[in-house]
Amino acid sequence: MDNLTHSLAGAVLGQLGLKKKTGLGMATLIIAANIPDIDAFATLLGGVQHLAIRRGITHGPIAMVILPLLLTGFMLWFDRWQTKRGKRPTDRLPIHKGWLLALAYIGCLSHPALDWLNSYGVRLLEPFSSQWYYGDSIFIIDIWIWAALIIGVWISRRREKKGRDDWQRPAWVSFTVICAYIFANGLITGKAEADTALAVEQRTGQQPAQVVANPMPVTFWRRDMIWQMVDENGTAYGETIFDLFDPELFYWKGELIVNDASEQMIADAKKADPDALAFLFWARMPVLQQSDDPDNAGRLVLDLADMRFRDPLVKDRFTVRTTMPPKIDPTKAVRGTGSK
Numbered sequence: 001m002d003n004l005t006h007s008l009a010g011a012v013l014g015q016l017g018l019k020k021k022t023g024l025g026m027a028t029l030i031i032a033a034n035i036p037d038i039d040a041f042a043t044l045l046g047g048v049q050h051l052a053i054r055r056g057i058t059h060g061p062i063a064m065v066i067l068p069l070l071l072t073g074f075m076l077w078f079d080r081w082q083t084k085r086g087k088r089p090t091d092r093l094p095i096h097k098g099w100l101l102a103l104a105y106i107g108c109l110s111h112p113a114l115d116w117l118n119s120y121g122v123r124l125l126e127p128f129s130s131q132w133y134y135g136d137s138i139f140i141i142d143i144w145i146w147a148a149l150i151i152g153v154w155i156s157r158r159r160e161k162k163g164r165d166d167w168q169r170p171a172w173v174s175f176t177v178i179c180a181y182i183f184a185n186g187l188i189t190g191k192a193e194a195d196t197a198l199a200v201e202q203r204t205g206q207q208p209a210q211v212v213a214n215p216m217p218v219t220f221w222r223r224d225m226i227w228q229m230v231d232e233n234g235t236a237y238g239e240t241i242f243d244l245f246d247p248e249l250f251y252w253k254g255e256l257i258v259n260d261a262s263e264q265m266i267a268d269a270k271k272a273d274p275d276a277l278a279f280l281f282w283a284r285m286p287v288l289q290q291s292d293d294p295d296n297a298g299r300l301v302l303d304l305a306d307m308r309f310r311d312p313l314v315k316d317r318f319t320v321r322t323t324m325p326p327k328i329d330p331t332k333a334v335r336g337t338g339s340k
Contacts, residue, residue, distance in 0.1 A: 001114040002141045006033045008149035009114060010107050015156040015171035018103055022096035024075050025103055032107025035067050036115075048320055052278035059112045060126035068104035075100055117182060119214050119308050121284060132284065136193075137185040139215040144181065148174050185220055189213040192223040192242040200227050200238070212285060213242070214308050221245055226285060226307045235259040237285060237307050261288040261302055265324060269302050273322040279304050290324075300324040 010033030019025035039058040042050035057063060079095050082088040115122040118140045121132035152174020159167035192213040200208045210228040221244040229236045236256040269276040280286055285307035290300050302322050309318035
């Protein structure tokens with residue numbers, strides 16, 4: 001999820017009453033809710049190599065143990081530093097080391113839990129396993145979650161400033177609504193995937209190898225459905241739209257998109273191009289299509305994309321174009337034909 005969502009999630013946890021457990025409670029929750037994203041430095045590498053680094057080791061079990069300890073140590077140091085300088089706010093609660101550590105863990109664990117909800121993926125067991133996990137239920141920036149979090153925090157804060165005893169209630173309502181919303185979206189995704197798998201089988205006579213429900217912005221009741229067919233001819237993908245309230249909108253989006261590269265070509269591309277290696281490590285539904293290199297006759301260009309991120313608004317950030325090594329003989333490349 002985006003960092004505004006993570007920050008607001010930390011704030012709501014604080015307004016549930018957790019911030020009153022120790023001094024610097026709210027700050028700890030908000031920072032902890034964002035700290036696994038320290039892997040964002042990987043975007044400085046350029047290209048798409050950051051895809052193989054993001055949502056990996058800083059979101060895995062070792063980080064979930066170490067990061068809260070480091071944050072707690074920093075917050076303790078910060079409180080002492082302010083005290084020595086005479087800058088510690090007089091209204092700050094005393095520091096309770098146990099609760100400070102507990103809040104650091106709660107905030108930190110909320111981060112991969114939220115990241116898991118979308119279709120981008122998160123490696124929850126890195127470095128013990130590099131498997132990607134996907135919830136496929138919530139769009140990466142969900143304005144409805146934004147609204148619930150902002151309203152809950154805002155009303156709770158207003159009541160708190162007025163000295164009302166029920167200042168925690170709006171935050172609890174917000175938290176409950178969001179949990180119900182996430183659960184409902186999980187059910188929508190489950191239905192969308194089951195209905196799509198059945199429709200594809202009825203249309204083609206073949207069960208799809210994989211069906212993915214890609215959440216859509218704003219219209220949480222819809223899914224961009226992507227399905228994968230694998231047979232002796234290769235791999236091909238199809239797309240449909242699922243709408244919970246209007247089944248008539250379920251339609252087929254054009255012809256199948258066929259993977260157009262042999263396994264040997266893919267292996268050679270991984271060896272020759274770090275961007276291709278990183279991209280294919282991250283890709284869940286890779287689309288590989290070949291074309292002639294306009295600058296070098298006889299060479300092939302392999303275009304790599306992912307079916308989840310082929311929208312024109314984001315496609316340029318999730319694609320790789322790599323020139324195949326000279327040893328590849330294009331006359332021996334195997335082209336998949338897919339199935340319809």
